[in-house]
Amino acid sequence: MSTEPLPGTLRIGVVGAGAIGGYVAAELTAGGAQVTLLGRSERTELLRALRLDGHPVAGAHEHRVSADYAALASVDACVVAVKSTDTEAVATALAQHLKPDVSVVSLQNGLHAARTLRRHLGERVAGGVVVYNVMTLPDGTRRQATRGKVFIERLAGARAAGVDAIAGALARGGEDVEISDHIEDVQRGKLLLNLNNGVCAATGLGIAASLENEDARACYAACILEGIATLRACRLSYARVAALPAGAIARAMALPNWLLGPMAKKLGGVGEAARSSTLQDLDRGRRTEIRELNGAIVELAERAGRTAPANDVITRAVLEHEHDVTHGRPAAFVTPSALRARIEAARRGAS
Numbered sequence: 001m002s003t004e005p006l007p008g009t010l011r012i013g014v015v016g017a018g019a020i021g022g023y024v025a026a027e028l029t030a031g032g033a034q035v036t037l038l039g040r041s042e043r044t045e046l047l048r049a050l051r052l053d054g055h056p057v058a059g060a061h062e063h064r065v066s067a068d069y070a071a072l073a074s075v076d077a078c079v080v081a082v083k084s085t086d087t088e089a090v091a092t093a094l095a096q097h098l099k100p101d102v103s104v105v106s107l108q109n110g111l112h113a114a115r116t117l118r119r120h121l122g123e124r125v126a127g128g129v130v131v132y133n134v135m136t137l138p139d140g141t142r143r144q145a146t147r148g149k150v151f152i153e154r155l156a157g158a159r160a161a162g163v164d165a166i167a168g169a170l171a172r173g174g175e176d177v178e179i180s181d182h183i184e185d186v187q188r189g190k191l192l193l194n195l196n197n198g199v200c201a202a203t204g205l206g207i208a209a210s211l212e213n214e215d216a217r218a219c220y221a222a223c224i225l226e227g228i229a230t231l232r233a234c235r236l237s238y239a240r241v242a243a244l245p246a247g248a249i250a251r252a253m254a255l256p257n258w259l260l261g262p263m264a265k266k267l268g269g270v271g272e273a274a275r276s277s278t279l280q281d282l283d284r285g286r287r288t289e290i291r292e293l294n295g296a297i298v299e300l301a302e303r304a305g306r307t308a309p310a311n312d313v314i315t316r317a318v319l320e321h322e323h324d325v326t327h328g329r330p331a332a333f334v335t336p337s338a339l340r341a342r343i344e345a346a347r348r349g350a351s
């Protein structure tokens with residue numbers, strides 16, 4: 001049987017065959033696109049993706065993952081879904097292999113990935129934000145584990161076509177997609193929500209467990225409030241990306257168990273198995289994106305002549321874990337109460 005796409009079929013490259021890349025590839029395929037998945041190793045994967053409610057995105061199917069960027073030479077649009085630490089390498093390869101008019105959408109976390117891609121690929125790069133969490137289960141299934149939508153930056157002129165094509169295929173595949181004129185605000189809004197990534201990675205707790213733990217929630221609340229104050233000091237705006245504004249989430253997280261109790265994890269529609277992507281990296285003995293998450297608040301605070309002690313304590317704890325796991329040792333996770341005590345001590349020291 002020919003693997004050539006039918007005339008008129010949209011061809012989309014997805015770079016990074018991990019949690020987000022695999023999930024999005026399943027949605028794009030369900031939306032009628034011919035997807036070329038680009039990974040670091042050549043393989044065949046059973047592409048199976050489940051939504052938050054447990055329903056499959058589409059039927060599971062075998063998908064070839066290519067490790068040769070030449071496979072992207074004929075795509076009409078491209079999605080980047082690698083960790084931000086790998087962006088530079090991907091950008092260099094894409095600059096050599098994509099046709100010059102192909103739009104590129106970054107679905108990566110943090111504030112810098114799209115800018116890095118733009119340095120190599122120019123103004124055809126659109127930023128993007130996936131608000132929800134996706135886990136790769138042991139059998140390879142990509143499982144949406146929290147609630148949220150996908151935002152993609154609007155590009156001007158002819159470049160808009162590639163972005164619209166990706167957004168259209170995602171929407172046909174069942175995704176809730178919004179085209180945004182203020183993607184950097186959305187990225188900063190997601191960054192604030194994402195600060196729990198560091199709390200989970202410092203303590204080793206899954207997302208649901210972290211939201212049920214009063215001390216872990218207090219750490220998360222401190223990180224968000226510090227993040228908001230830092231963004232304000234830098235005169236940077238941020239968008240609401242969840243049902244509640246970030247400040248209200250922080251206030252809810254600071255409530256004691258007797259007031260919030262089991263309602264906490266319902267806030268994000270969090271499944272029991274959900275693990276933050278930073279903790280998933282530690283699980284796999286890898287470098288994390290902590291510098292782009294809690295570390296980004298520390299960096300912004302320094303730029304504004306301030307400190308961000310809660311995010312700094314968490315960034316340092318995760319960097320220690322990262323050092324351990326990348327040297328073959330298990331991470332010495334901090335208990336939520338010890339992390340809270342460290343943060344309170346650091347804040348006293350900073351004031």
Ligand SMILES: NC(=O)c1ccc[n+]([C@@H]2O[C@H](COP(=O)([O-])OP(=O)(O)OC[C@H]3O[C@@H](n4cnc5c(N)ncnc54)[C@H](OP(=O)(O)O)[C@@H]3O)[C@@H](O)[C@H]2O)c1
Nearest residue numbers: 016017018019020039040081082086108109130133134277
């Ligand atoms: N997971 C989530 O819940 C979530 C939610 C929203 C946003 N995000 C963001 O989405 C991005 C991807 O995260 P993820 O969780 O999907 O990560 P992931 O599961 O680790 O997947 C990343 C994939 O990229 C591949 N890769 C790395 N360098 C590459 C290269 N040069 N060429 C081709 N493939 C390469 C990796 O291959 P190897 O396995 O060989 O290293 C891996 O399969 C990150 O910025 C993350 O913050 C994640």
